[in-house]
Amino acid sequence: MNQQRDLIPEPALRRLPWYLAYVRLLREKNVEYVSSTQISRELKVDASQIAKDLSFLDIRGKTRIGYEVPLLEHKLEEFLGFRCRHRAVLVGAGSLGRALMQDSGLIQYGLEIVAAFDVDPRLVDTERYGIPIYDLARLGEICRRHKAGIGIVTVPVEYAQGTAEALIDAGVKAIWNFTPYRISVPEGVVIANTSIYAHLAVMYNRMG
Amino acid sequence: MNQQRDLIPEPALRRLPWYLAYVRLLREKNVEYVSSTQISRELKVDASQIAKDLSFLDIRGKTRIGYEVPLLEHKLEEFLGFRCRHRAVLVGAGSLGRALMQDSGLIQYGLEIVAAFDVDPRLVDTERYGIPIYDLARLGEICRRHKAGIGIVTVPVEYAQGTAEALIDAGVKAIWNFTPYRISVPEGVVIANTSIYAHLAVMYNRMG
Numbered sequence: 001m002n003q004q005r006d007l008i009p010e011p012a013l014r015r016l017p018w019y020l021a022y023v024r025l026l027r028e029k030n031v032e033y034v035s036s037t038q039i040s041r042e043l044k045v046d047a048s049q050i051a052k053d054l055s056f057l058d059i060r061g062k063t064r065i066g067y068e069v070p071l072l073e074h075k076l077e078e079f080l081g082f083r084c085r086h087r088a089v090l091v092g093a094g095s096l097g098r099a100l101m102q103d104s105g106l107i108q109y110g111l112e113i114v115a116a117f118d119v120d121p122r123l124v125d126t127e128r129y130g131i132p133i134y135d136l137a138r139l140g141e142i143c144r145r146h147k148a149g150i151g152i153v154t155v156p157v158e159y160a161q162g163t164a165e166a167l168i169d170a171g172v173k174a175i176w177n178f179t180p181y182r183i184s185v186p187e188g189v190v191i192a193n194t195s196i197y198a199h200l201a202v203m204y205n206r207m208g
Numbered sequence: 209m210n211q212q213r214d215l216i217p218e219p220a221l222r223r224l225p226w227y228l229a230y231v232r233l234l235r236e237k238n239v240e241y242v243s244s245t246q247i248s249r250e251l252k253v254d255a256s257q258i259a260k261d262l263s264f265l266d267i268r269g270k271t272r273i274g275y276e277v278p279l280l281e282h283k284l285e286e287f288l289g290f291r292c293r294h295r296a297v298l299v300g301a302g303s304l305g306r307a308l309m310q311d312s313g314l315i316q317y318g319l320e321i322v323a324a325f326d327v328d329p330r331l332v333d334t335e336r337y338g339i340p341i342y343d344l345a346r347l348g349e350i351c352r353r354h355k356a357g358i359g360i361v362t363v364p365v366e367y368a369q370g371t372a373e374a375l376i377d378a379g380v381k382a383i384w385n386f387t388p389y390r391i392s393v394p395e396g397v398v399i400a401n402t403s404i405y406a407h408l409a410v411m412y413n414r415m416g
Binding site: 016017099181199 | 216222288290306319358382390404406409413
């Protein structure tokens with residue numbers, strides 16, 4: 001693991017996937033080089049900011065020409081962790097949980113859901129989109145067997161905190177929380193909140 | 209529309225759904241009153257911050273007792289726009305698009321997907337999860353018929369900008385962008401970016 005990775009600030013980290021999306025388009029069009037000025041024009045991000053963000057990657061642009069497109073794509077994917085396979089388990093195979101289980105986009109971004117858990121007897125011991133659904137009672141056993149590092153939480157809000165704790169006990173190092181509940185985690189455990197419904201609130205409000 | 213709604217800063221707006229999630233738990237347990245101190249302890253947000261955030265709502269707490277739980281829940285839902293029905297169309301009924309179409313949680317947060325669009329002839333004129341899928345060529349006609357105010361963009365990244373423009377031409381006032389592409393919109397149109405894959409990058413990086 002590159003030491004520089006720890007140093008990158010979150011806003012920069014959040015911009016890198018924009019650059020990756022754009023660079024992929026260029027590569028599909030067989031464009032060979034791209035400069036930060038070009039990326040800047042297209043994405044409306046300051047060019048010096050882009051150069052600074054890209055300085056965290058192990059890549060150097062050529063004067064006047066810029067970055068080699070296929071190399072930049074590769075380095076971005078590598079830096080962002082999209083070229084690895086991260087094993088995750090999902091707890092709560094309800095509507096949102098199943099939505100994530102059927103999204104084949106996740107695997108392209110390095111996330112493999114190896115197992116799901118639920119308490120509903122109609123779901124337990126079935127399989128959806130190729131992912132087995134187990135009884136929640138087997139969480140620890142299955143997590144350890146798969147060495148799952150990430151736990152996805154898509155349970156009803158009242159079970160969010162307890163689910164996260166059970167996942168951490170089972171050895172996961174990161175919680176991806178899709179509930180609107182603010183989960184607390186001990187130091188050393190990563191928490192990522194993706195509250196898609198909170199985004200709705202912001203959108204409604206700004207539509208005024 | 210309450211004039212105050214325009215004044216609330218985005219960070220406050222993003223915290224309100226946390227309070228709502230917690231208040232709903234209390235209501236289910238038949239708790240009658242809650243103070244900002246209690247919310248603060250549970251959610252690890254500063255109590256004065258909570259009081260300030262809630263001051264945007266049309267509700268007053270009682271000294272020493274706090275807020276009436278059912279009323280606070282109602283006012284939060286109302287303020288956040290979750291009690292209205294917002295009509296949306298979705299463009300791109302691929303994996304992520306269908307994931308959203310099957311998520312019944314959205315309707316509980318006030319979002320009704322009335323139609324979806326795709327270019328794949330195997331999908332056009334079929335229906336998934338009760339939502340009709342139309343040929344993309346009919347976007348303008350169908351959007352106007354439903355008076356859809358929100359356009360959800362779940363197309364491949366190279367079509368993101370063009371799709372947003374077609375939606376805006378068709379009269380939508382807000383774009384909910386799920387692609388990693390940075391869509392530009394004219395002034396007066398709201399853009400909400402939910403890049404779930406960018407969250408993955410942050411999580412991977414922090415797991416180091």
